[in-house]
Amino acid sequence: MTELQSEQTGCAGCGVKLQTESSEKLGYVPPQALERTPVICQRCFRIKNYNESSGITLNHDDFLKLLSHVGHTKSLVVNIVDIFDFEGSLISGLPRFVGDNPVVLCVNKIDLLPKVTNFNKIVNWVRKQAKDFGIKVVEVVLCSAKQNMGFDRVIAALDEHRGGRDIYVVGATNVGKSTLINRLIRDYSDLDSELTTSQYPGTTLDLVKIPMEDGTFIIDTPGIVYPHRLTELVNKQDLQKLMPDKPVKPLVFQLNERQTVFFGSLVRFDFVQGARQSFTFFVSNGMGVHRTKLDKADELYDEHKGELLAPPSREALELLPKLTKHPVRIPKGKLYDVSISGLGWIKVNSDVGADLMIHAPKGVKVAVRDSII
Structure with missing residues (x-):
């Protein structure tokens, strides 16, 4: 150095x-x-x-230490999440550090959802999911940083709820936090003033306080790295294939039990047991998808991983954690999704129940949730 x-x-x-x-x-x-x-x-x-902020990252534990003081301030917390990886991009522990401060939940990348999506239903779904995670929000705003959709409503929501408070902007990596910060800087900041030091006792300072015209501050926090997201594990080349850049085209498969669907060689979906039914896969259009019989899945993977089953390449695959099994039981009587952090989700289109097995790199988060669409 x-x-x-x-x-x-x-x-x-x-x-x-x-x-x-x-x-x-x-x-x-x-x-x-x-x-x-x-x-x-x-x-x-x-x-x-x-007038531009860059994306700097921090791990989860250091992030919570960094913001341990926020509950003792009068602030508005803006949490940015990725609708395509909602569970994976939510900040676990957020309720512990915000105290009684209001939270605006900005749900980014809505442009990736199918064009026929009912956005009112999405808002209600997000509110319920946030409540289940223990996060009390004063408003949910849907937006797209890439397409500049909904940002006027984001600004209006901040004006409505901040009441002269500082604004803390928090989010995981790759959720669009820097884009929102840059918009706030353009709309609110007074950069004729010097950036000010914001040293807090007992913490390592990784915050930037950006002065606003009314004397308050936008506090830019580092993006949080969550290793449970597949997007944090792959290389940059494969990340481009994993992360959608345009609305996804849902893939619908009618499957009998003991059939398997591969997503490249990154994730494997086994329909182990249940009545014949359909599943809809919401993944990037650039992701290679291959269907086979469960009895042949192990052999297919061993022979064709990184080639027919790509991404990633064989060389890149060697650098990833080995696939581990996640048994998933879908109960009867309700529609559910299976989300795989960083890949997307699978909608179970029937309420008759099913036994599934998800194979994903060790550490990647797999969750069952109420159906979003």
């Missing part, structure tokens, strides 16, 4: 410890910028000079 040439060891903008080793980590400053006075990290530099 290049030695810092300045006696200043903390960013003059946000206070984070400066380093010159990795532009992907907090506190990065290019070596040539050390000659400036005062020295600010690249993240603060981009906010101050380009």
Whole structure:
């Protein structure tokens, strides 16, 4: 690591410890910028000079430590989640640190849902899911950062609920947090003011406080890395195939028991037992899907993983955790989804019940939930 040439060891903008080793980590400053006075990290530099925030990441435990003080402030918390990976992108532990502060839940990437989607139903579904997770929200706003859909409503919701409070923006990686922060900076910030240090006792400062015109602040928090999301495990090339970039085309399969569906060689779906029924798969249009008999699935995987069954390639597959089994029993009498964090979800289209087996890389989150669509 290049030695810092300045006696200043903390960013003059946000206070984070400066380093010159990795532009992907907090506190990065290019070596040539050390000659400036005062020295600010690249993240603060981009906010101050380009009205733009960059995506920096933090693990979950460090994130909760970082925001342990929020419950003692008067703030509005904006939690951004990915509708395509709702369970995987929700912040577990959010109710513990927000205290009595209001929470606005911004549900991003709604442009990926099928065009016939009933968005009022989605809002009601999100409210119920958030309640089940113990998160009390004052408003659910559907939006698309990529398509610039719903952002006017996001801004209106913040105006309505913040009541002169600071705004904390929180979210996992790849949910569109930086895009929202950048929009807030353009709409609210007064960047003629210097970025201010926000050192809190007992914490490592990884926050950036962006001044607003009314004297309050937008607090930009690092994105949280959740290893239970498949999107955190694959390489960049495969990530492009895994994450949809346009509305998904649902795949409907009529399956008999003891049939298998592969999603590349990343995830395997076994219909182990139950009456013949249909399943709808909501995954990226770029994901390779292959159906076979359960009795032949192991042999097919061993012979064709990383080739016929792709993504990923054989070389990339060697770097991923091995597939582990998740037995799933779908009860009778109600419609359910099986969500696989980072891949998408499977809708069970019948209420007659089924026994399933999901094979996913070790650690990836698999959950049963009420059907979203």
